[in-house]
Amino acid sequence: MEKLSYQDVNHHVIDRCKSGDNRAQYELYKLYSKAMFNVSMRITNDYAEAEDVLQEAFVSAFKNLHSYKAEASFGSWLKKIVVNAAINAIRKRRSELVPMDERVVGExxxxxxxxxxxxxxxxxxxxxxxxxxxxxxxxxxxxxxxxxxxxxxxxxxxxxxxxxxxxxxxxxxxxxxxxxxxxxx
Structure with missing residues (x-):
């Protein structure tokens, strides 16, 4: 029996998700939720908001899974969704960026x-x-x-x-x- 690579397993799970398999959606969620929560948390800086962003991002990803073309890794595709959802959450807080200042500071x-x-x-x-x-x-x-x-x-x-x-x-x-x-x- 041939052993499948992580990428093959990942694509198999994604294909099952595309066909509406709820168990596959849960598998995909388990594979990526921790890493995506960490991305969300770093951006929102709020645990509850990061959880909300994570859920919103996964719902959006599952709704738009048909648009995933495997040109990039699924994780990269999902990360973009999470980053955008987190930024939108920040925007909802009506945060404003500080005016531009060209001073250079060392690392x-x-x-x-x-x-x-x-x-x-x-x-x-x-x-x-x-x-x-x-x-x-x-x-x-x-x-x-x-x-x-x-x-x-x-x-x-x-x-x-x-x-x-x-x-x-x-x-x-x-x-x-x-x-x-x-x-x-």
Whole structure:
């Protein structure tokens, strides 16, 4: 008996979903929900909202599964849906991006040096959670999700230079937060 690859199994599950198989939908949900929740959480910074975004994204994905053409991995396709749903949730909160500022700030990792890397990671995560929505979204999309500034601009409806500016200001604000004496992990 021939062993199927992960990709073959994935395509098989997707084909079953397309034919309306609810068990296959649940399998697909189990395969991707944790990773997609983490994407949503990094963008929304709110557990309940991240859960809502996740559910909304999966409903949208299942409704639009016929448009998935396997040109990219299913995970990449789904991630775009999750990112857009999370950004829409942020927009519903009526968040506004901070005006553009072209100051250049060095990378956060280069400017904050600590010996205990686990503690440092926790400190950075906590500081990211304290960023204003606009900063956090751009920083998360760029650093954590791997989008470039042109893609971020397209997704958020801003210019590439505004994305770069937001990213720069986010790093600066992140450093300020981490250097505050009252900042606690």
């Amino acid at each position: 956060v990792a280069d400017e904050v040096c600590e010996d205990d890397s686990e503690w440092q990671v926790a400190k950075v995560r906590r500081a990211i959670q304290q960023l204003p929505d606009g900063y956090r979204v751009v920083l998360s999309l760029y650093l954590l999700e791997g989008y470039d500034h042109a893609e971020i601009g397209e997704v958020l409806g801003i210019t590439e230079s505004t994305s770069k500016s937001q990213y720069s200001r986010a790093k600066k604000k992140l450093l300020e937060i981490m250097k505050e004496p009252q900042f606690v992990v």
